[in-house]
Amino acid sequence: MQSHHxxxxxxxxxxxxxxxxxxxxxxxxxIIRPNTYFLLDGEWKFEMDAEDxxxxxxxxxxxxxxxxxxxxxxxxxxxxxxxxxxxxxxxTWHDRVVVWYEREFPRPERVDTNVKSMFxxxxxxxxxxxxxxxxxxxxxxxxxxxVHYGEYTSFSYELNEEHLLPQNWLTVRIVDTMDAEIPRxxxxxxxxxxxxxxxxxYTGAVRSVWLETVExxxxxxxxxxxxxIENSLVRFNFTPRIHDPGMYLLKLQVFERDVDxxxxxxxxxxxxxxxxGQKQQHVVMEIPGAELWSPETxxxxxxxxxxxxxxxxxxxxxxxxxxxxxxxxxxxIYLNNQEIYIDGILYQPGTATYEEMRRHMFAxxxxxCNLVRVHIAGVDPRIYNLADEIGLLLWVEVPSPHSSxxxxxxxxxxxxxxxxxxTETNPSVIIWSLYNExxxxxxIATNPDTRQYIMDIFHYMKIRxxxxxxxDNDGWQHVSFEGKLKTDLLTAHVYTPEVDRWCExxxxxxxxxxxxxAAFPLVVGDQYFYRGQSPVIISEWGGFGFSDxxxxxxxxxxxxxxxxxxxxxxxxxxxxDVYTQATNIEDERNGLLDPQTGELSVPAGLLNSRxxxxxxxxx
Numbered sequence: 380m381q382s383h384h385x386x387x388x389x390x391x392x393x394x395x396x397x398x399x400x401x402x403x404x405x406x407x408x409x410i411i412r413p414n415t416y417f418l419l420d421g422e423w424k425f426e427m428d429a430e431d432x433x434x435x436x437x438x439x440x441x442x443x444x445x446x447x448x449x450x451x452x453x454x455x456x457x458x459x460x461x462x463x464x465x466x467x468x469x470x471t472w473h474d475r476v477v478v479w480y481e482r483e484f485p486r487p488e489r490v491d492t493n494v495k496s497m498f499x500x501x502x503x504x505x506x507x508x509x510x511x512x513x514x515x516x517x518x519x520x521x522x523x524x525x526v527h528y529g530e531y532t533s534f535s536y537e538l539n540e541e542h543l544l545p546q547n548w549l550t551v552r553i554v555d556t557m558d559a560e561i562p563r564x565x566x567x568x569x570x571x572x573x574x575x576x577x578x579x580x581y582t583g584a585v586r587s588v589w590l591e592t593v594e595x596x597x598x599x600x601x602x603x604x605x606x607x608i609e610n611s612l613v614r615f616n617f618t619p620r621i622h623d624p625g626m627y628l629l630k631l632q633v634f635e636r637d638v639d640x641x642x643x644x645x646x647x648x649x650x651x652x653x654x655x656g657q658k659q660q661h662v663v664m665e666i667p668g669a670e671l672w673s674p675e676t677x678x679x680x681x682x683x684x685x686x687x688x689x690x691x692x693x694x695x696x697x698x699x700x701x702x703x704x705x706x707x708x709x710x711x712i713y714l715n716n717q718e719i720y721i722d723g724i725l726y727q728p729g730t731a732t733y734e735e736m737r738r739h740m741f742a743x744x745x746x747x748c749n750l751v752r753v754h755i756a757g758v759d760p761r762i763y764n765l766a767d768e769i770g771l772l773l774w775v776e777v778p779s780p781h782s783s784x785x786x787x788x789x790x791x792x793x794x795x796x797x798x799x800x801x802t803e804t805n806p807s808v809i810i811w812s813l814y815n816e817x818x819x820x821x822x823i824a825t826n827p828d829t830r831q832y833i834m835d836i837f838h839y840m841k842i843r844x845x846x847x848x849x850x851d852n853d854g855w856q857h858v859s860f861e862g863k864l865k866t867d868l869l870t871a872h873v874y875t876p877e878v879d880r881w882c883e884x885x886x887x888x889x890x891x892x893x894x895x896x897a898a899f900p901l902v903v904g905d906q907y908f909y910r911g912q913s914p915v916i917i918s919e920w921g922g923f924g925f926s927d928x929x930x931x932x933x934x935x936x937x938x939x940x941x942x943x944x945x946x947x948x949x950x951x952x953x954x955x956d957v958y959t960q961a962t963n964i965e966d967e968r969n970g971l972l973d974p975q976t977g978e979l980s981v982p983a984g985l986l987n988s989r990x991x992x993x994x995x996x997x998x
Contacts, residue, residue, distance in 0.1 A: 407503035407586045407733070408533060409760040409804055410600040411697040415490055416591035419482065419500075419549070423450045423584075425457055428477040428552075438479055439512035439550040451503070453730070454478055454555065454583035470579055474569075475556040480584060483548050487590060495692050498538040499593045500549070503586030504757065506530025507561055508554040513538065514547055521599075521620065521657075528790075530555075530582055531562075531757025531778060532797040533600075537593075555582040560787040562794040562819075564755040564778035565727065571781055571818075575927065578965050581730050586759065594694035595622045598686050599657065603803035605846045606702040608715060611669040613702060616803065619686060620657045627651045628687040633666055636681040636699055644680075671715045672701025672806040674749045677770035679806075701767060701806030707848055707867040710911045711954045714772075714809075721955020722986050723750035723774065724971075725919060729964045731974065733759045738977030740765050743961055745979060746971060747987025752918070752957045755779050755815055757798065766807035774810035774957070775802065776853070780819035787819055788832045795836070803844060811840065814852040816872065817899070823856050824903040830858050837865045853918055855897040859907035868954075869909065871897050872919035876930035876940070882947050888915060889951045914954035920944065922959040925969035938981045945988045958986055 404411060405418070425448035433442070448457040457478070458471035487498060500518075502509070509527045511518045518536040520527050527534045557580075559570040566580045567573040596619075603616030615631065629651055632643040647664040670678040679699045686694045706713040712721060724743055728736050736758060743751050750772035757778060766773050777795045780787035795813070802808055813836055814820045823829050833851045837858075840849045851858050851865050854872035858865040873884050873896070884896050891909035893901040921944065923930030923937045931937045941958065948956050962970035971981050 404761065405587075406589060407759045407761060408501075408600055409698060409764050409801070410602070412591070412593070412600060413695055413697070414592045415487075416589050417484070417487065419484060419588045419590060420450055421482075422447050423480045423482040424448075425461065426479050427458060427461065428479055431477050433477065433479055433552060437515075439517075439552075440515045442479070442481075444479065444481060448480065448584075450480065450482075450584045450588065451586050452584055453581050454553065455580060457583070470573065472580070473557070475554070476582075477552070477554050478583065480551040480553070481548055483546055484590065486543050486545050486547060487592075489592070495595050495688075496592050497595055498540065498543070498590060499535050500538065500588065500590050501533055501535040502527075502588045503533050503759075504531055505534075505551070505553060505584055505586070505588070506555065507582060509534075510552045511536060512550040514542055514544055515550075516542055529562075529794055529797050530585065531794065532801050533586075551584075553583050555580070559781035560784055561790050562778040562780055568781040573965075575966055578729065594686075594692075596620070596627070596653075596686065596688060597694035598684055598696050600696060601801055601804065602682070602684065602696070602698060603844075604700045604806070605844075606704060606806075608669070608671055608702055608704045611666050611702075612663055613666055613669075613700065614661060614663045615682075615684075617660050617662070617684060618657055618800075619651070619653055619660060621653045621655055623688070624654045625652075626689055627653050628685075629660070629662065630685040630687060631662070631664060632683045632685075633664075634681040634683070636679045643683075666702065669702050672703040672767075673714055674770035674772060677701065677768060677806075679767060698804060699764070699767065700804060703806045703809075705809045705846065705848055707914050710914055710952050712848070712868075712914050719749070719955075720949075720989055721750050721772070721916060721957070722748050722988055723752050723772075723918075723955060723957035724748045724986060725754050725957050725960040726751045727754045727960060727962070727964050727967075728756055728758055729962075729974075731962075733761065735975060735977070736762050737765060739961060739972065739974075740769065740771060742972040742977035742979060744769055744771055745983045746981075747984040747989075749987075749989065750774060750809075750955070750957070751961075752776075752810075754960075755812075755818075760801060763802060763805040763807060767805050771807055772809050773805070773807045774812065775808055776812040776815060779814055783820050783822045783826065783829055785828075788829075791819060792832075792836065799844065803846070808847065810848045810850060810868070811844075812850040812853045813837070816854040817852055817856050820852060823852060823858070824899075830860075830904055833858050834860060834865045850918075855899040855901050856903045857901060859902050859904040861905055862907055864902070864907060864913055867913070868916050868918075869901065869913045870916045870918040871901060873897060873917055874920065874922055874928045874959075876923065876928065878940075878943060878947070881944055885917075885947060885951050885953070888917075889953065911952065915952070916954055917948060917956040919957055919959045922967075922969045925959075925967050928959070928969065934980050938985055941981070941985055945986070949988050 424444035446461040559568045599618040605614040629649040633645040752774040848867040922928035962974040
């Protein structure tokens with residue numbers, strides 16, 4: 380059984396660890412490895428380094444930490460506890476924070492003494508700036524970083540066994556700032572202060588950390604999927620990690636995921652000559668008689684991928700995938716060559732736990748949504764897996780910086796690349812936003828460099844990730860170059876509680892009016908003329924109950940207003956909409972479901988404008 384006990388003082392639990400079924404996967408990643416692992420969650424030593432003395436004084440070589448903290452958690456939570464403050468005491472740091480964590484663990488013993496495996500430590504997410512030491516030695520990530528930047532995705536360290544002791548200590552230094560040039564989403568910064576739609580920071584040790592065995596020559600814990608549904612073909616993208624160059628065999632087996640069947644429905648093998656390091660490898664195979672994935676029929680297949688060396692030694696990963704195609708064609712969106720309407724909802728997970736997010740997903744499905752827009756935030760990868768399983772489309776976004784500079788664009792691109800590498804597996808993810816309401820691209824209308832960056836990323840994603848629709852800047856100020864939009868969707872944020880104004884704006888947008896329908900012009904750059912050549916999505920609307928947006932506070936009246944506004948959209952050539960929003964969060968009191976329990980405060984099916992829905996599984 381895998382160990383979940385952070386105070387483990389012997390090696391027995393690590394030795395006897397084994398893989399659990401995918402639906403019981405306790406690790407925050409989408410892929411399963413048939414290996415042993417040991418969760419390092421639980422109580423760690425903790426201290427705030429207010430004067431940033433720790434590096435100069437080499438705390439990683441030995442330091443008496445003053446406090447304890449539970450990992451995973453957040454810097455804000457840990458500082459509050461260390462200072463003896465109440466949970467409602469308010470912000471615990473300003474401008475910049477430096478904190479240290481440390482814990483001990485016993486030397487892991489191998490179940491398999493084969494020298495072709497090694498130990499690795501993985502952080503599910505931590506940041507924004509992270510350094511890690513093992514027994515006083517600075518570790519380097521698999522990507523070659525002494526300092527890891529980013530706080531929304533996982534990163535790993537391969538361990539040199541010669542450096543392991545009978546009792547080991549792991550030291551972590553985390554730095555975060557209010558710097559507006561780093562990806563922040565809706566966490567406050569030097570530019571946008573907490574209050575209204577801006578939230579308190581939530582950073583640091585936010586996801587699990589674990590020690591595991593991995594093969595020296597292996598496939599990394601990720602793979603990409605692109606479907607060619609007309610030919611029952613699927614293109615996989617793997618990332619081999621090689622220490623010993625030579626000839627390898629990549630063997631792929633596809634199984635029915637929900638059927639107890641040991642025989643694969645498709646098998647394919649690919650001989651590969653691999654060099655030291657890691658690189659991506661694309662391969663294509665046919666899935667005879669493939670069934671397609673959709674919200675109504677979320678058909679998933681199980682993939683077992685094995686990298687086999689010349690001696691027959693096998694490194695394996697396992698995951699699921701679904702075959703689907705998404706297109707923006709004329710005025711509408713097509714899923715698997717069938718026109719669909721997007722009944723979406725804006726979702727801001729904030730500080731919600733994994734279990735709370737899981738309840739939210741089932742509740743949003745119960746509301747009648749077929750899409751959830753995960754608003755400029757990173758979430759536990761298991762949430763993407765859950766959306767695959769229950770049939771919810773996802774619209775994901777890069778957490779935005781808050782200023783537009785060359786550095787902020789570099790940080791933005793780096794964060795996007797990290798997120799893409801870990802989310803190109805999931806069939807539920809259909810839309811990516813690069814920016815939202817020009818946060819981090821405030822000069823989009825006046826700075827050619829900003830527009831060029833957005834165009835370059837848009838073109839890159841259309842070539843590299845054709846399985847996604849891409850939105851350049853959601854809400855307004857979409858980029859036009861030579862009269863062509865650099866976005867797959869023409870999106871608009873329209874907030875008004877008045878039905879007459881609502882109908883007027885919808886008519887103006889669908890007739891091609893680009894000025895005066897949102898807070899800023901819908902298109903910037905070169906002249907652009909809308910004649911129905913792109914789908915129109917009202918990607919934020921409503922927000923009823925939040926003081927800035929107006930509208931009814933009474934829940935029954937709010938539900939009636941939502942129905943009326945939805946009816947007016949369906950009368951027009953609009954491809955979808957996203958209601959604001961799922962839950963209350965800080966000052967925004969406009970949610971439709973309870974943040975803790977997921978219980979609906981409005982009737983089930985309220986946001987479904989597509990017709991009757993089948994009975995959904997319960998969470």
